[in-house]
Amino acid sequence: MNKLTFFKLAALLLVPLAAIHAVEVQKLRCEYLKDPLGIDAIKPRLSWVLEDDERGQKQTAYQILVASTPEILAMDQGDHWDSGKVTSDQSVLVEYAGNPLESQMPYHWKVKTWLTAQDSRILESDWSKPAFWTMGLLKPEDWQAKWITLPDPKRLAHPWLRRTFELKEGVERAVIYINTASYYELHINGQKVGPYVLEPGITQVNKRFIVNAYDVTSFLVKGTNTIAIWMGPGWHQPRNGNTNNAPILRAQLSAVTPSGPLVIGTDTSWRMKDSCISQIGGWRWNNFGGERFDAKEFVEDWNQTSLDDSSWVQAREIPAPNVAHSWQGCESARLGDPVKPVEIRQLQNGKWVIDFGRPLTGWMRLKMHGLKTGQEVQINYADIDDNLNARKLAFRRNADGFQDFNQQDVFISAGKGAETFCSRFNYHSFRYAVIAGLERKPSVSDAEAMMIEPDLASAGSFECSNDLFNQIHEITRYTMRTQNPCLALGAGEAREKTAYGDGGAHLSGYLYNFKCDANLNKWIRDWSDAQREDGWFHHTAPTFEDHGGGPAWGGQVSELVRRMHLYYGDRGSVEQMYDKLRRYVDFLESKTRADILRSYTPTKNTEQMMFIGDWARPLASPGGGFNQDKNFERREFFNNSYRVLLWQQLQDFAQSIGRTDEVKRCAERLAVIRPLVHKEFYQQDKGDYLYSDQSSLAMALYARIPPPELRAKILSQLENEIVVVKKGHLDTGLLGTFVLLDLLIQENRNDLVSLIMGQTTYPGWGYLIKEMGLKTWPETWSGYGSHVILVTATPGSWFFEGLGGILPDPAKPGFKHFILRPGIVKSVDWVKCSYQSPYGRIASNWKREGEKLTMDVTIPPNSTATVFVPAKDAASVTESGKPAGEAEGVKFLRMENGAAIYAVGSGNYQFQSRL
Secondary structure (H helix, E strand, C coil): CCHHHHHHHHHHHHHHHHHHCCCEEEEEEECCECCCCCECCCCCEEEEEEECCCCCCEEEEEEEEEECCHHHHHCCCCCCEECCCEECCCCCCEECCCCCCCCCCEEEEEEEEEEECCCCCEEECCCCCCEEEEECCCCHHHCCCCCEECCCCCCCCCEEEEEEEEECCCCCEEEEEEEECCEEEEEECCEECCCEECECCCCCCCCEEEEEEEECHHHCCCEEEEEEEEEECCCCCHHHCCCCCCCEEEEEEEEEECCEEEEEECCCCCEEEECCEEEECCCCCCCCCEEEEEHHHCCCCCCCCCCCCCCCEECEECCCCCCEEEECCCCCEEECCCECCCEEEECCCCCEEEEEEEEEEEEEEEEECCCCCCCEEEEEEECEEHHHCCCCCCCCCCCCCEECCCCEEEEECCCCCCEEECCCCCCEEEEEEEEECCCCCCCHHHEEEEEEEECCCECEEEEECCHHHHHHHHHHHHHHHCCCCCCCCCECCCCCCCEEHHHHHHHHHHHHHECCHHHHHHHHHHHHHHCCCCCCCCCECCCCCCCCCCHHHHHHHHHHHHHHHHHHCCHHHHHHHHHHHHHHHHHHHCCEECCEECCCCCCCCCHHHHCCCCCCCCCCCCCCCCCCCCCHHHHHHHHHHHHHHHHHHHHHHHHHCCCHHHHHHHHHHHHHHHHHHHHHHEECCCCEECCCCHHHHHHHHHCCCCCHHHHHHHHHHHHHHHHHHCCCCCCCCHHHHHHHHHHHHHCCCHHHHHHHHCCCCCCCHHHHHHCCCCCCCCCCCCCCCCCCCCCCCCHHHHHHHHHCCEEECCCCCCCCEEEECCCCCCCCCEEEEEEEECCEEEEEEEEEECCEEEEEEEECCCCEEEEEEECCCHHHCEECCEEHHHCCCEEEEEEECCEEEEEECCEEEEEEEEC
């Protein structure tokens, strides 16, 4: 055998050996979701995650197959798209590039990848397990259903509607599309379809209705079938443009049978009846009320095929609403596990108080016994029992001493023995249920509460040796769970129910804790719809009232877009929103005088609430009331700094999408206004800013207002404010705290954050836990106001970005490359931290034993990291027992500020060093 033949045979033998090392392609997602139904993206974006422990794995190519049937896909064919082998390292948000997609069609897909290993071997993965998506009704003519409503309702209706039909044969596939802006439940043959509640998610109802799709193939039977829908008005109220005094919708069943297609759509043949529910309250600020449920009017078999509905009225056809109709595009809300009462007691006036031990947002299910026909039971929901507090905390205190924000349900008995009430089309934020009209004390088994929240997977985990920090993390995560039942983050769910722009201040903590990419993408669309013609963004999105706020409230949409791009690599969100963000910045420019932003009022509301700076800074001592800064000059300093930040973010967005003309325009503008803002508020003779509180200084530094030669000095002044003036305590409100923490993380000053987090006296999170005993974060640092709201819930990101040190790299967004720089602080001995990035699981665990530091690090395949290992010198650093600079997948870069810095490829690593 000659040498050439030998080497050819050896090469052939090595091919299957390389393939033995099987890289797994997992977690296939279409538009961020697993197997979504009814999408309307004509070029959907596909993502996958690579699973492998071998070091240094980088994807070099992929192949995607998209087929019309599972059978075709199983033959490794793509009759709609075969991408071929594409040389690319992209595995996140790859845009579909196959044949045009058709309405209602299912598409089955899979992907395989090729990777380069650390030793330059080429590894070919197996095909992934198949995934799918289905298209919605893409064209107006695809809809055969008519828009209908209940004719001549006597009150704001919560109607039942139904349609019975015959199937002479089984169905191969059946999907129901429901298009409405009101809440509904879908039932087929007496069974509720899907586990979700309060569908669809909230939208700007004068601009957009949602279309949701449901696979109901398994619900239909040969013979008689009934589609039944129960509806509640939700946000589509008469005051918000619904002139029908009842919900409106169109719904369409599209089925494939052996004989051909079958379509059943809403029209005047559908039967309707107002149900046993009526609305309490005006569905507006502090008046969302609840539901009045008259069990005497309940029709037991309203959703059953056996019901004779001949006495029900025929639906009335109405003109189509002049709005866009879109796929919801994110996970719907679901019910959490039942929570049992911790105490049931009686007030002196005979009312019963059920205490669930902790505030939540959702429903209570209450079983009642022995009621008489027509007996009325009233339930008021409250987050604070002010009778138990030496300091009165309630912002709105009712006659019984509870803060209920007028949240109320009423049940009227049918006198049928044991009866159960639970909300359907409204919800409440509460810890306590105060019940009037019950003679018998409820037992613990008679009541349960259930959280309502989006069906989001966990994205991160965190724990450390400091128990207080663990408690702060857990309460922050829990508080965030109470604040998104309608799929828009940041509402005061007890009294507002609309998502404030200040929710953006909580984004980093939210996305580290939950896989909320699709959810936030939907919220961006809400902001887009809510923008006014002159460019102004309201303070809430969607918006229904002129709530208070300031430039940063509407400006938080810029923060939302920034996070979507930086943390998820979603360039499309930047492209979608760039011109809208520019219009908002231009709106703010129209409110300047001599190039300084001055107080303005964009609505008929009061100026005090329309130009807020930092909101709800701590009062001098604990007590009732909100800290509304009446100093307009200080607010102008804060808001001008924020205005500069918006210009900077706009420039960064333009850079990311290749808008070079806009990059130049923004740079020129920043070169003018940064120095002007500095000059306006800096006292040259005193060497400091006119206002040197933590909020003002943090905001100025965050927006890079001080010139480079003064930055270190201003940072030193901020440190003095924290350490000396406030003795380690916060002096910041909602926006200031977010900015301060983000700034200190950027500056690698985890020592200062640790100092703040560790305080157990007023003001701070430790005080709220140790002294106030709170289990959710309240509206103010004293505990005054709502206890189910996002205001003080801002510390979420520090546990991941500060202590864990997991930081995105703006140069390679979406964690394609990231920074791993753990915060070694005196108050913590060890940290266990992980985050499910778009490329897979990142882990940053460390433990300090005297002068010895051990770091266990995981970097997912197709991603890389710059790892900072705190150390006296590089020579003391090892990786898996070897000198770190010689370890596989590790390259020493430099020493910097007490850390050895390494370029590290994917894989698992253990670094050890001497501090």
